[in-house]
Amino acid sequence: MSPYLIPAAPLVWEQEIKKSRFIAYLGHTATPEEGKAFVETIRASEPSARHHCWAFVAGPPSDSRVLGFSDDGEPSGTAGKPMLAQLQGSNIGEITAVVVRYFGGIKLGTGGLVRAYGGTLSLALSELVTVEKRIMTEFIIQTQYTELSVVEFLLTEFEGHWQQVDYGSEVQGVVLVEARAAVEFSRQLQDRSQGKVIAKPVVPSLS
Secondary structure, three states, rough: OOEEEEOOOEEEEEEEOOOEEEEEEEEOOOOOOHHHHHHHHHHHHHHOEEEEEEEEEEOOOHHHHHEEEEOOOOOOOHHHHHHHHHHHOEEOOOOOEEEEEOOOOOHHHHHHHHHHHHHHHHHHHHOOOEEEEEEEEEEEEOOOOOHHHHHHHHHHHHEEEEEEEEEEEEEEEEEEHHHHHHHHHHHHHHHOOOOOOOOOOOOOOOO
16 A cells, blocks of 8 residues: 555666676556566567566565566576666566576576576665556545535545546545545544545455
8 A cells, every 4th residue: 555666767786797798678567467578578679689587576575476588598586686676676566677697608506697697686776766556446426516625625634536427416426536535534634524525445346
């Protein structure tokens, strides 16, 4: 329910290690499907690279259900796993990283590969610009015009806003309020309107 950081824009970062080029691509991906699509986009843009190793946290950084990684032909555990560890350590969500390697003819060994892939991503992450993503709750609100000022005041106080609104014989619509403040917003709305306005949470459809 708490806000978390996500990439503000894609990033490309490159370094050379013992004649091998390591190019890190970072992108904002909200779902595992978007993460896999991002990997394929980089694979298509770098077709002559020997390896396209990747990892993603395609959701909130604390959600273990949205993790993925691949060594893409490198020895097991030397690329994807250390990359995923870097992503998880960054506390950034909705992110996919692809590290492309152009082999330079010198073998790095398993320890060297772990340091190369993990280190390349670590340095790339240090350059990444992020923004905060707030988790929002939807409420249905129906009110007379006499109570509208109460609704508008609380939306300003809680940094919420109307997602949709209809000004007819009465005002009705859907508001968005940050999830961690949703209970307090609902309580204050009922109290300050003396029970005349109630915020009803929108129940997600199961279909």
